[in-house]
Amino acid sequence: MPVRFQGLRRCAVPASTALAVVACALATALPAAAQNYPVTPTQRAVAQATAESGVPESELTPNAPDIYTVKRGDTLWAVSGLYLRKPWRWPELWGMNLAEIRNPHLIYPGQQLYLERSGGRARLRTSPPGYGDAGTVRMEPRTRIDRVGENPLPTLRPSAIEPFLAEPLVIDAPTLGGAPRLVGTQEDRVMLARGDRAYARGPSGQPMAVVPGQSRNWRVFRDAVPLRDPSTGEILGFEAQYLGRAELVRGETVENSLRDGKELQEVVPATVDITATKEEMRVGDRLLPEPPTPTTVYVPRAPTVALNGARVASIYGSAVLDAAQNQVVTINRGTRDGIEPGFVMAILSEGDRIIDKTDPQRARIKLPDERNGLLMVFRSFDRVSYGLILSIRTGVKVGDRLVSPE
Structure with missing residues (x-):
């Protein structure tokens, strides 16, 4: 030992x-x-x-x-x-x-x-x-x-949040549009998996290059989904779908060639090897530099800022309508609103709207919002944050309100 x-x-x-x-x-x-x-x-x-x-x-x-x-x-x-x-x-x-x-x-x-x-x-x-x-x-x-x-x-079980420290990525449209992209494969393969080689190009004027001292590791994404504020419908950012990782082998270059008696300059895309895949990749998928592994220490505490208008914006990676315990949700507040990792928030389920059958006028009324559980923020972006549901009574829905747990 x-x-x-x-x-x-x-x-x-x-x-x-x-x-x-x-x-x-x-x-x-x-x-x-x-x-x-x-x-x-x-x-x-x-x-x-x-x-x-x-x-x-x-x-x-x-x-x-x-x-x-x-x-x-x-x-x-x-x-x-x-x-x-x-x-x-x-x-x-x-x-x-x-x-x-x-x-x-x-x-x-x-x-x-x-x-x-x-x-x-x-x-x-x-x-x-x-x-x-x-x-x-x-x-x-x-x-x-x-x-x-x-x-x-x-603070929390690492297995519950570690995958989300790298996978969910909230970016703006210009960043995604200006990211390098996969442009070709060997043998005209339609789908790429681990061990395959592919070719990529950077945006105009920013070719992919091997820079001494900089990491050659990239993450591959597809289909940035807009995250909307459930109250206003405003787009808060784009959540890119994580596909896997790639390593930059050779940088993008320009070669001089002679064709039909004419001297031409041809772009030779960068070479990348697919080193890990969560889902198969294809031409058109985007690449972004792999960030360093975060080492945040999560200290559970009540928020120190007002949570006016804070709501669940989406359920991450789920095709169901309701989120359960230990699932991850996004909220419509981020660092610009003072949201920090470790903030614990109470989840309020919206009260049902019913007909008051005791009222001769059959008035339509709304029952009070009820506290449903707790979540803790573990990752924040500018306008969006990710939270882990710590405890819950019934399923969490998009639009559920978030308030201080006190």
Whole structure:
């Protein structure tokens, strides 16, 4: 088994501070990269205020466990929901163990969480209540051995959103129209699959070229579908259908040739090899440079901006009318509206329109909109964002309203 040997610096910590021994160990032992997850000033301020007194017991779930051992496969959302009625109130969960877990993104499988209740308030610790109350706990230098690659808990299950971090692409019409395109295949093949070779051209005046130091990887798209605001009908952007990836082998060139006694210049398209396919490709499909893999850390929280007019704009990759739990939807708000990854929104299903049979006039009335579930934004573009449905009662429809979960 691969192991890592790492010395700990000496730390002296008063036990009266709810035993920050674990915090000291984390701060000195964890890789620097793991300690750089973002924590906003607002989240830190809320957590610090909560850490002083804990949270009211009324905010706990009815079955909040007194002791819980973090398991492989857990998520921060699930652990938060285990203790709090409102899982998006993540800073409160962090606040309950602020003295012991300085970085809330670093909760590892195998850690034990202890729920302490006192005076109608609750706090969450990583050591048993009362441990170390006798005085100062001192940690001496020692060797720590653990498995390489043991990662802290993710906010959400990676398998639920990883495919969507690369596949959905919202672009504007000029960008798509100016993207390089597949123009030919070997042996006049109609469809292309992995391992096939094809030829591509860039837009006028921008030939595809191999540039030293730049990635040769491209993504292939087709049929950009307009995303419309369900309220106004306005086009918010175009969602391109992801087909797969291609590698640029040779750049586009111009060759001089002699034909019928005349010297001509002929365009020789770039050569690309298809390296991965989700669906078969064909002449006319567009290519866009493959972006770097995103490393966003999702911190569930209530939106800090007004959601006036926010609605579900489309259901991604689905031929059905209703979206279910763990499906992805687009919403008609993006970065220009202040929408950020991690925002949790409540989904409201529109109330039915019925005839009031108790009214002699048979008036037509609309029942109230009802809260149906929660979604969390995980990717934002200028005017559109993608959200994962976290919980749901009935199917989510295009046009459903989105509001703050508070």
